[in-house]
Structure formats: C-alpha cells, structure tokens
Amino acid sequence: MTAAFDYEDMHHLVDRLTPTQVRRLRLLVTQDEELSQVAAEALLPRPDEEQPVPDGLLALIGAVNGPEDLAERHDEYIRERMRRRFGDQA
Incomplete structure (x- = not known):
C-alpha cells in the first residue's frame, strides 16, 4: 500500500464522517502522542475560537x-x- 493510496483512503473516510464523528476523530488525534505534534501545527483553529x-x-x-x-x-x-x-x- 502506498502513501498516496493511504492519503486518498483517509481523505474519503473523513469526508463521510458526521460532524460529531469528526470532532471525536480530532480529539483522538490531539490526544495521541505522535499525531498531536503534527496536529498542533496542521489543524485549523476550533470553530468556537474568535476569528476575523x-x-x-x-x-x-x-x-x-x-x-x-x-x-x-x-x-x-x-x-x-x-x-x-x-x-x-x-
């Protein structure tokens, strides 16, 4: 399995998640030791944070x-x- 296939597979999976499932996935990613380092740099700010x-x-x-x-x-x-x-x- 190539990295490109993994990326596309995960992209389509996330597209099919409900908003509640996306929030849960985000929580799981931010709590994982390795993934949280990437998430801190890559994830967009939370919707409840004030932004122009x-x-x-x-x-x-x-x-x-x-x-x-x-x-x-x-x-x-x-x-x-x-x-x-x-x-x-x-």
Whole structure:
C-alpha cells in the first residue's frame, strides 16, 4: 500500500464522517502522542475560537446557488452535467 493510496483512503473516510464523528476523530488525534505534534501545527483553529472573517469570504457568501448538498456531492453533479452536455463518453 502506498502513501498516496493511504492519503486518498483517509481523505474519503473523513469526508463521510458526521460532524460529531469528526470532532471525536480530532480529539483522538490531539490526544495521541505522535499525531498531536503534527496536529498542533496542521489543524485549523476550533470553530468556537474568535476569528476575523476574511473580506473575500464575505463577498462569496450567497454567491453560489445550488442544491443543499452541493459541497458533499459536487463531483456527482459535475459528472451529470458533463454527461448531459457530452453524452456517455464524458
């Protein structure tokens, strides 16, 4: 098994976790002796910490129209649009 395969496998796994499961995973990672060192440098700040909102983000909010699950299923939506536009060879 290659590192690239491991990375992709874990990426897809995390994408399928519920928010509660993600919080639990984050807790497990931060409590692990080896992983916590990486987590301290790499993990984003917790959502409950006060942070300024970047100006560019404020301009983007509300600019994207689509189904409620667009973020989770964007690949499927793009494939479907390609099939409608170019047929089954897309």
